[in-house]
Amino acid sequence: MRINLPYRTTLAAILATALLGFAACGDDKADAEPKDTNTQAVAAAVSVSEPWARGTVGSEDPTMSAAFMMLDNAGTEDVTLESASSDVAGRTELHEMAMKDGKMVMQQVEGGIVVPAGKDMLLQPGGYHVMLMDLNRELVPGEEINLVLGFSDGSNVTVTVPVKEFTEEEGHYHEPGTPEHTHGGDDKVVKPSDEAATPSEDAEDDHEGHEH
Amino acid sequence: MSPRGIERRRLLGHVGSAVVGAAVAVPTTALLLDTESGHSPSSSPTPGPIPISPYGAHQPGITAPPPAATAIVALDLLDEVDRAAAVRLLKVWTTDVVAMAEGRPVPGDPARDLAQSASLTVTVGLGHRAVRRWGLDVPELARVPAMRHDRLEPRWCGGDLVAVVGGADATSVAHAARTLVRDARPFARLRWQQEGSWRGTDGSGHRATGRNLFGQVDGSANPPAGSELFERTVWIPRGPWAGGTTLVVRRIRMTLDTWEELTREEMEASIGRDLASGAPLTGGDELSDIDPEARTEGRWTIARDAHALRSHPSRNGGARIHRIGANWTETVPTATGSRVESGLLFSSYQADVDRQFTRIQQSLDESDALNEWTTAIGSAEFAILPGLREGGWLGETVLT
Structure with missing residues (x-):
């Protein structure tokens, strides 16, 4: 709610970073053609259900969205979701929400999202999610987008993801990304502006940008 | 058993995935409670509700047995919602409909743990304005003209879209209705919601027609599902709407206070059926046809204004409908506390509103003994979409 200015500033920085990273990130799985996707033997372990992506119509920042889903690992080995890509997003990252200095912040997941053997893992608002950045168009409720998920067992899964209206308070899940994030655990968050220097009073509605 | 992960699927979209089961309903096995502990033995759980496939030539909620719990939601389109x-x-x-039918959470459900198999069916239809705005042509959909006995309240009338949710329990149905309304939010707003319940089993757990709150067996004259008569009565036969139908939703208020003053004989005479069995007063069993001309000691066995006679096909040019009832009560605040109104949420399915529903209703409006204790307070008409094809979407034949 507050901090429009830091938010925008941060965003610009992020987008700049995004552009630098574009070539590396943007072309990986999406263009890697379905040779893997069709290989059942490789992709069999993890199934995807309940996929959806948040629409951007009327959202605060229509260049970003997030996708959520249930990952179900039927196999006997842990499998890690390592990457994601979509033709609607210039850049895609795997994110989590985590407590940092008493505030909930969004950060890139280090090492991907592990789906333990025989277990499932829900990607959901307020938790793990696939962050879609640099969207090249509006996402309208009722349409479908494609998402390619890359797993540690070498499989790629293409998922058709319906776009739905986002029903929860946007600030919870839609904070700017933190592309160069290296927060391991004990870390100091560098505030992008003086205003944000006051420590946490509202954990949910701050658009923290963490740049290092 | 985990509610999820029963099936594995990889490719999904709006159309969901594989189906579970077929459209069947099975009598609920009566479960004897262990009255000592107050619980049924955990080692022998009640067989759960059987999923009803969302796919087929017709939407399945119309031919399924009347569900224990019903919620009907009608929505109004936002101005900008084009084709x-x-x-x-x-x-x-x-x-949503596919996930609900399969007992899975819909994507993004904030209360996903509520999802479980509940024989959910969702029947989707379009009201007059939607049909007009999207340039559709459904000659079978007509407005029901005002009836002399109607006391319609705007809060129970009209609507641009409808979703009829049926299920084995009211909790699942409430959640499903809420979900459909929420997911429609970018497009439409709730206009009204009506709920009701039905007891489709007898005391020993066998399928039964069920009763309204007057105690009458209600629905005996329905054409048997799957019969040629049913097909002819209900489905739009050709064109883009083939396999669809029309729905008239009537909210009927029933005045129990005065009804209860009647003798049993008077009650039976007003409808022309035996209260206990539902059989016509002219004899036979519940499903026997009435004999309009039968006399007892020179007088009509069935009174000329009995409901079963006035609504009989022989009195209405052969017109029939397929009716599904749901009983409701509504608590109304008063100065000192509250009072309760009772009634029937009456869904009438027919291939053609004018030729079937309206024809019969006008005959009843003219004369029907039951009019003394029943009043329509809500009315709405919808064109019900044809069935859902696996991999398809609801309405694809009419909107593409």
Whole structure:
């Protein structure tokens, strides 16, 4: 709610970073053609259900969205979701929400999202999610987008993801990304502006940008 | 058993995935409670509700046995919702309908743990304005003209879209109705919601027609599902709407206070049926046809204004409908506390509103002994979409 200015500033920085990273990130799985996707033997372990992506119509920042889903690992080995890509997003990252200095912040997941053997893992608002950045168009409720998920067992899964209206308070899940994030655990968050220097009073509605 | 992960699927979209089961309903096995502990033995759980496939030539809620719990939601379209947006809305709903039928959470459900197999069916239809705005042509959909006995309240009338949710329990149905309304939010707003319940089993757990709150067996004259008569009565036969139908939703208030003053004989005479069995007063069993001309000691066995006679096909040019009832009560605040109104949420399915529903209703409006204790307080008409194809979306034949 507050901090429009830091938010925008941060965003610009992020987008700049995004552009630098574009070539590396943007072309990986999406263009890697379905040779893997069709290989059942490789992709069999993890199934995807309940996929959806948040629409951007009327959202605060229509260049970003997030996708959520249930990952179900039927196999006997842990499998890690390592990457994601979509033709609607210039850049895609795997994110989590985590407590940092008493505030909930969004950060890139280090090492991907592990789906333990025989277990499932829900990607959901307020938790793990696939962050879609640099969207090249509006996402309208009722349409479908494609998402390619890359797993540690070498499989790629293409998922058709319906776009739905986002029903929860946007600030919870839609904070700017933190592309160069290296927060391991004990870390100091560098505030992008003086205003944000006051420590946490509202954990949910701050658009923290963490740049290092 | 985990509610999820029963099936594995990889490719999904609005159309969901594989189906579970077929459209069947099985009598609930009566479960004897262990009265000592107050619980049924945990080692022998009640068999759960059987999923009803969302796919087929027709939407399954129309031919399924009347569900224990019903919620009907009617929505009004937002101004800007054009035909392209309509397709998106119907795709969102298709995803939901398939997930609900399979007992899975819909994507993004904030209360996903509520999802479980509940024999959920969702029947989706379009009201007059939607049909007009999207340039559709459904000659079978007509407005029901005002009836002399109607006391319609705007809060129970009209609507641009409808979703009829049926299920084995009221909790699942409430959650499903809420979900459909929420997911329609970019496109439409709730206009009204009506709920009701039905007891489709007898005391020993066998399928039964069920009773309204007057105690009458209600629905005996329905054409048997799957019969040629049913097909002819209910489905629109050709064109883009083939396999669809029309729905008239009537909210009927029933005045129990004065009804209860009647003798049993008077009650039976007003409808022309035996209260205990539902059989016509002219004899036979519940499903026997009435004999309009039968006399007892020179007088008509069935009174000329009996409901069963006035609504009989022989009195209405052969017109029939397929009716599904749901009983409701509504608590109304008063100065000192509250009082309760009772009634029937009456869904009438027919291939053609004018030729079937309206024809019969006008005959009843003219004369029907039951009019003394029943009053329509809500009315709405919808064109019900044809069935859902696996991999398709609701309404694709009419909107593409």
